[in-house]
Amino acid sequence: MTTKTIETRFPHEIIENKWQKRWRESSLYKVEDNDPRPKWYELTMYPYPSGDLHVGHWYAMTGADIHARFRNMQGYNVLHPMGFDAFGLNAENAAIERGIHPHSWTMDNINRMRDQLASMGPMYDWDREVVTCLPEYYKWNQWFFLQFYKNDLAYRDFAPVNWCPSCVTVLANEQVIDGACERCDTTVTHRDMNQWFFRITKYAEELLDQSKMDWPERINTMQTNWIGKSEGVEFKFDITEYGLDTKSLVTFTTRIDTVYGVTFVVLAPEHPLVQPLTSTNQKEAVSDYVNKARKSSEVERLATDREKTGVFLGSYCVNPLTGDRIPILIGDYVLNTYGTGIVMGVPAHDERDFIFAKKYDLPIKVVVAPPGWDGSELDEAYLSPGTQVNSSQFDGLNSTKGKQLIAEHIESNDLGTRTVNYRMRDWLISRQRYWGTPIPMVYCDACGVVPVKEEDLPVLLPEDAEFLPTGESPLAVHDKFVNTRCPDCGKPSKRETDTMDTFVDSSWYFLRYASPNYSEAAFHEKSAELWNPVDQYTGGVEHAVMHLLYSRFFVKATRDLGLIKYDEPFKRLFNQGTIIYKGAKMSKSRGNVIAPDDYVNVVGADTVRTYLMFIGPWEQGGEWNDSGINGAARWLNKVWDISHIDPKSFKGSPDSDTEKDLTRLLHKTIMRVGEDIEKFKYNTAISSLMQFTNALAEEKLFEKINYDQWLGLTRNLYKMMAPIAPHLSEELWEKSGMESSVHTQEWPKYNENLAKDDEITLVVQVNGKVRAKISASVDITESDANEIAMDDPGVQKHTQGLEIRKVIYVPGKLLNIVAN
RNA sequence: GCCGAAGUGGCGGAAUGGUAGACGCGGCGGUCUCAAAAACCGUUGAGGUAACACUCGUGCGAGUUCGACUCUCGCCUUCGGCACCA
The missing domain is CATH 3.10.20.590 (Ubiquitin-like (UB roll))
Incomplete structure (x- = not known):
């Protein structure tokens, strides 16, 4: 704490301890499936147990807790669970650095974080906690894997992966930031390895359909961009003259209307046809270029401002529509992983091709004329629709129409097909790491790749592995783990030693919360059906295309396995903002972490909760300001003070104007606070409660109203405060002579006429x-x-x-x- | 480069066509106190005035409207996301 923080006048520590104990003893937050009230599933993204909880976590968790408590008071049976995303690379690195086992490091962190979370006073039912690194949980990751494998949704393939030479390990895509390792900033290279994939691309089209969920527009846009659908035509250029097995070069284009303007064809340097199509006198130049391209990093290759380069292969293909002989080149701006890895070059109508053609002096042939074009040379590529020219029988057509007719012409003459391409790749789930779920597959010399039998799950992660980074999974050198018997023939065989991406864990944890201790299946069918889908999900925007997309895939796949009936995991999504401090997002490495514990000790959990929610709109986040917390402390102090006015001071004969004014303000406040909490506008909800408190704190108010009226007003205040400041409101509710919990009270109703x-x-x-x-x-x-x-x-x-x-x-x- | 969000007092923010700056932080003045803290009262956009009046004011420039922080168009800045995807 850098500036003076005021003290509270209420004994926050005593009150917090008292109520947290009582709530626990009375099982106040126990969630039962069997409840006549309508269900409400309020979920916030579970944390990674990195060690210490900071106010960034509190910010996310408090906002979710308020909404869950509010729904509860509105008469819903609310499930608002908490758990830990417990597998992952940090635990492994900590283990290497400090010589602690990842398991004990993780479990110690979880124990500390659970206490820190509990100090917030949230309405979690801890009996439903989910910890993903426990066999009781990850067994079901393996089970899902086997189901996916059986249904052709999991497969093995030889594929390039991101490799960090400094950490000596494979990295997940999401751990590569601008082509560099997230941890050590080393430039990431590529390796080709056998890997397991989930076939998420099968659902590409369905994942584009966002009509069954109410999500922020920007998240939807990010997902749509990530999936990257583009419709076009695969068009074949003839290469029969070279007598290869492959008779044509298949290119993918979204601009088939420009096919008459093709003046060259470019292959990705990694393309398998590069070698057979290279002429003898171009061999040296081509192999030099290919080697250079292979060495350059991903960042370098993908930089848009980079000069476009290429090399002529010395061979030609034929455009079957025109009979033109067209030079074949390679260029590293063509990606082998997208489309067919071959691009038709139309310099007149594509910016990159234009630059490329200028550089290598290739012809530029206009086939879509700009309005009023006089036949002269273009200064830059013309990208918009226009009139077809130099396009044989399609001349004179608008190019939009031309696109359609040329595609039909190509298809009916067997020169190509209309296709759809997606930028999204299948989900690579293999990790060469120790601290994750073992992939339940066995390699048998006789039977090949064999899945572990379901009844033999879980394949336990051995505790005594040597997890120093070698570039191979630590499990590979663990003889007892590796050597097993084939599930089919019983002969000695070897286990798969890679583990699963931790995003697998988080792709279905919301299903597990419904029946977290169920041992017969991943989830109890009836419980899962009762609670899911999640009614309201909250979390940071950073998960827009990874976790949120994977979860959607998992639910769709699980649905197609016949296990659940709905299509989307999260009906509504809300992204809260980020708390920053000293101008940056809090992080250990920056050393700008605010620990909530310090503040909880001085001003109490309710004050910290209130302050965090008062900083600004929840979706915006904001800067933590030490002196700002004084405002929250003063408000709660004031509430405490007015709640201790001697009942005997209140006059029996009330002033009717004052009464009317206060009643009006009460009803206005109920209206505003309810509407604001509903929409996550906690800052204005608190503002309204402060105004109401200020009116109640007016000097000598007790001379103008009687005690019954006073109790009516203050008890309503406690109810409205309850979601935000759960401990103090509970204490004052009890002090005002009420029994039971304020948290089980019905949310107050307002009367529009009285609010007028x-x-x-x-x-x-x-x-x-x-x-x-x-x-x-x-x-x-x-x-x-x-x-x-x-x-x-x-x-x-x-x-x-x-x-x-x-x-x-x-x-x-x-x-x-x-x-x- | 493309897409999106945002720009309001010293600060966080409120108000989405009708009193700009709610609520809070900070500041200033006062009460209480030996003194301080806390608390309480007053004050706090700029100019202007003895005080009022009045003028200006929501990134900049136009426009629509009786009336614009709010709607439209064009810029500027900041922050996010995407970025050779053929």
Whole structure:
């Protein structure tokens, strides 16, 4: 803490301990499946047990807890669980650095974090906790894997992976930031390895359908971009003259309308046809180029501002539509992993091809004419639609129409097919790491690749592995683990030694919460059906295309296995913002972490919760400010103070105006706070509660109302505060003579008539400028308003000598006199 | 380069066509105190005035409207995301 923090006047530590104990003893937050109330599943993304919880976690967890508590008070049977995303590379690295076993490192962290989370006073039912590194959980990862394998959704393939030469390990895609290792910033290279994949691309089309969920637009956009659908044509160029097995070069294009303008064809340097198509005198140049391309890093290759280079192979293909002989080149701007790895070059109508053609002096042939084109050379590629020219029988057509007719022509002459391409790749789940779920497969010399039998699950992760990074999975050198018997023939065979990506764990944990201790299956069918799908999911935006996309895939695949009936895991999604400190996101390495414990000790959990939610709109995040927390502390202090006014001070005969005013404010507050919490606008909800408190704290208010009225007002205040400040509101609820928990109370209802003002301030404008504010009855008529306004000296001053053209009246609000 | 979000007092923010700056932080002045802290009261966009009045003011420039922080168009800046995907 850098600046002075004020103290609370209520014994927060005693109150927190007292109520956390009582809630635990009375099982207040126990969630039962069997409950007549409608269900509500409120989920927040579970944390990685990295060690210490910081206020960033509190920010995410408090906001979710408030919403869950609010739904509970609205009469829902709420499931708001918590667990730990416990597998992962950090544990392994910590183990290497400190000589602690990943298991004990992780479990110690979980124990500490569970206490820190509990100090927030959340409504978690800890009996439903999920810890993904335990065999009881990861057994079902293996089970899902086997189901996917059986249904052709899991397969093994030889594929390039990201490799960090410094960490001596494979990295997940998400751990590669701008081509460099997330941990050590070393440039990532590639290796080709046998890997396991989940066939997420099978669901590409369905994943594009976002109509069954209510998610933020930007997340939807990010997913759509990630999937990257593009419709086009695979078009074949003839290479029969070289007498190879392959008779044609298949290119993919979205601009088949430009096919008459092809002046060259470019292969990716890694393409298998490069070698057979290289002529003798180009061999050296080509192999030099290929070697150079192989060595350059991913970042270098993908940099858009990079000069486009290429080499002529010395061979040609034939465009079957024109009979033109077209030079074949290789260029590293062509990606082997997208489309067919071969691109047709149309310099007149593609920016990259234009630059490439200029550089290598290739012809530029216009086939889609810009409006008013005079046949002269183009200064740059023309990308928009236009009129087909130099396109044989399609000349004169609009290119949009041309695209369609040329595609049909190509298909009917067997020169190509219309296809759809996706940028999204299948999900590579193999990791050459120790701290993850073993992939339950066995390699048998006689039977080949054989799945472990379901009844033999889990394949346990051995505790005594040597997990120093060697580039191979640590399990590979663990003889007892590796050597097994073939599930089919019983002969000695070897286990798969890679482990699963930890995103597998988080792709179905929301199903596990429904029946976390069920040992017969991944989830109890009835419980899972009761609670899922998640009604409201909250979490950071950083998971937009990984976790959120994988989970959607998992649910669709599980549905197709016949295990669940719905299509989407998370009906609604809300992204909270990030708490920053000293201008940056909190992180251990930056040394700008705020530990909630320090503040909890001084001002209490409720104050920290309130402050965090008051900083600004939850979705925006904001900067932690030490002095800002004073505002939250002062508010709760004030609530505490007014709750301790001696009941004997209240007068028996109330003042009816005061009563009316307070009743009106109460109903307005109920309305605002409820609407705001519903929409996660916690900052304005707290603001309304502060205003209400300020009205109740007005000097000598007790002389104007009686004690019953006072209790009615304050008890409603406690109920509305309960989701935000659960301990203090509970304590004051009890002190006000109420039994049971404030958290099981019904959310107060407001009466619209009682919330209405009967006196308003009529704003009088002359030509749009405020010239008078007149207090008036809410139902003042236009003519009365007009009359009063015209009598006002301030208004008269500004209308003097002018002709009144028009008067605009907004009932109960405003009168604007237009004069000139 | 493309897409998206945002730009309001000293600061966090409120108000999505009708009183700009709610609520809070910080500051200033006061009460209490031996003194301080806390608390309480007052004040706090800029200019202007003895005080009012009045003028200006929501990134910049136009526009629509009786009236614009809010809608439209064009810029600028910041932050995110994507980025040779053929």
